[in-house]
Amino acid sequence: MQHRNWEFRSELFTVKLKNTILKVNFMMKKLMLIIVAFIISSVFFTACKINYSFTGANLSPAVRTYTVYYFPNRARLINPTLSQTFTEDLKEKLRRQTSLTELSESGDIEFEGQITGYEVRPMSIQKDDLAAQNRLTISVKLKYTNSKSPEENFERSFSAYEDFDSNLSISDVEEELTQLIVVKLTEDIFNATIANW
Numbered sequence: 001m002q003h004r005n006w007e008f009r010s011e012l013f014t015v016k017l018k019n020t021i022l023k024v025n026f027m028m029k030k031l032m033l034i035i036v037a038f039i040i041s042s043v044f045f046t047a048c049k050i051n052y053s054f055t056g057a058n059l060s061p062a063v064r065t066y067t068v069y070y071f072p073n074r075a076r077l078i079n080p081t082l083s084q085t086f087t088e089d090l091k092e093k094l095r096r097q098t099s100l101t102e103l104s105e106s107g108d109i110e111f112e113g114q115i116t117g118y119e120v121r122p123m124s125i126q127k128d129d130l131a132a133q134n135r136l137t138i139s140v141k142l143k144y145t146n147s148k149s150p151e152e153n154f155e156r157s158f159s160a161y162e163d164f165d166s167n168l169s170i171s172d173v174e175e176e177l178t179q180l181i182v183v184k185l186t187e188d189i190f191n192a193t194i195a196n197w
Helices: 002-047 082-097 170-193
Strands: 065-068 107-124 131-145 153-167
Touching: 002 107, 065 082, 082 131, 107 153, 107 170, 131 170, 153 170
Parallel strands: 065 107
Antiparallel strands: 107 131, 131 153
C-alpha cells in the first residue's frame, strides 16, 4: 500500500512538473515575442524620420537658428509702437515655442517684411446709417527664408482684425486691440512657417 502511495505521489509530481515546464515554455515564447516586437519597432522608428514637438514646431533638425528682422511700418495710418511691438512679439513667440537660437542676422530661417496696413473701418451698419461696430485691421507682408529647405521659402501677406463698439474712439481701445491682433498675426505666421499648417 505504501508502495502505491509513493507511485501516486510520483505521478502527481510528474504531472505538476510537466505543467510547470509547459507554463515556463509558454512564458518564454511570450517573452520572445515581446522582445522581437520591441526590436522590430525600434528598427522601424529609427529608420523613419519623425519630427515631433509638443509646441507645434515641425522643422528639419538641421534648422538650429532664426533671425527676425525689424518690420517697418509702411501703412498709411501709423501706430508709432506697432513695428517694435510686432517684431518683439514674433521673436518672443519663436523663443517660447521652439528650441532654436536667435541670431541678429543670417539665421537658418529668416523672417523679414513690413507692416502694410493699419486701418479702422465701420462694420455692422444699422438702419440710421451709423455703424454699431468698427473694425481695426492690421496687415503684414512677410518674406520667409529657410536656408536649409529652400523649397519652403515664400512671400505672403497676413491680416488680422478685432471689432470694437462704435461708441468708443480708436484711442480708447487701440493699445488693447493692437496687442490682440499682433497675437493673432504671430500665431498665423508661426503656423504657416514653423508648424507648416
